[in-house]
Amino acid sequence: MSIICNYAVLRFQPYPETGEFANLGIVMVCNNGQFLEMVETRTRKRITNFFDKLDPAVFTNARQAFAKEIHRVAELANAHPYDTALQLGLFKHLTAPSETMFRFSQPGTIATDNPAATLQELFNRYVCHDFxxxxxxxxxxxxxxxxxxxxxxxxxxxxxxxxxxxxxxxxxxxxxxxxxxxxxxxxxxxxxxxxxxxxxxxxxxxxxxxxxxxxxxxxxxxxxxxxxxxxxxxxxxxxxxxxxxxxxxxxxxxxxxxxxxxxxxxxxxxxxxxxx
Structure with a gap:
């Protein structure tokens, strides 16, 4: 039986007035009790080259802090794998619209037999540009x-x-x-x-x-x-x-x-x- 997963793409959008953003990661909650996340934390050149007026240190420090928060939420959700309401609540809270530099796309839904592999595929598509x-x-x-x-x-x-x-x-x-x-x-x-x-x-x-x-x-x-x-x-x-x-x-x-x-x-x- 296919596992149904909701996912959202993490975006870095330092200048809301321009509408420009760069994708940095994926979060996913699945109806089998898994709460998965994957965030790019190894490189900053692609982002700082694109947002060339941004201080690289601002991006690096903010990204590290936000990645830790995502990981904390995922750990909390995975500590309660049978509490669907809690997991969905954490997902909705994390991905709710905000005015910060880091925000999420509208959630999408996908059916899969292997959520971890699908998470990697989504990450490759949206973050690594593997099309x-x-x-x-x-x-x-x-x-x-x-x-x-x-x-x-x-x-x-x-x-x-x-x-x-x-x-x-x-x-x-x-x-x-x-x-x-x-x-x-x-x-x-x-x-x-x-x-x-x-x-x-x-x-x-x-x-x-x-x-x-x-x-x-x-x-x-x-x-x-x-x-x-x-x-x-x-x-x-x-x-x-x-x-x-x-x-x-x-x-x-x-x-x-x-x-x-x-x-x-x-x-x-x-x-x-x-x-x-």
């Missing part, structure tokens, strides 16, 4: 888009390039330079993921990256995300995908083109950059 399955899907999208661009836009040369400056940059697989200007950048994205939370988290990461890229002067005249929407009939997944697509399209000259768009129409949309 092997997602990359497989997006590799296929990139291959198809690459073929389309080479066959249909013989007057353009698209290359993989890093956009931004020495402090912050984002890699796009298809960038077209025209007259010394970054005319267009294209990025295929697959939102055909397992659950609504994964879709939201992935979309939020790209919205955050685009906002940061704009601050560092790296936005091209035309940015295009060619997005594969969730398959199947799950209405909630379709709803959150539409929200993410709308948020991506709302700023910085970003256009979202569904991957399912007929080829003739897609070619017309890709041809309509701001240089024309």
């Amino acid at each position: 092997t399955q997602r990359e497989d899907a997006e590799t296929k999208l990139k291959r198809r888009i690459n073929t389309l661009l080479k066959e249909q836009f013989t007057d353009r040369t698209y290359r993989e390039e890093k956009l931004g400056d020495e402090l912050y940059h984002v890699t796009f697989p298809f960038v077209w330079q025209s007259g010394g200007i970054t005319a267009q950048a294209i990025r295929p994205l697959s939102f055909d993921l397992d659950d609504t939370k994964s879709i939201i988290d992935k979309g939020d990461r790209w919205i955050m990256q685009m906002n940061r890229l704009a601050k560092h002067g790296g936005m091209p005249r035309d940015t295009v995300f060619i997005c594969k929407e969730p398959t199947g009939s799950n209405a909630d997944q379709q709803k959150v995908y539409r929200e993410i697509a709308a948020d991506l399209s709302s700023s910085h000259q970003i256009r979202v083109i569904p991957y399912a768009t007929p080829q003739s129409k897609m070619l017309g949309l890709l041809a309509s950059t701001s240089l024309h």
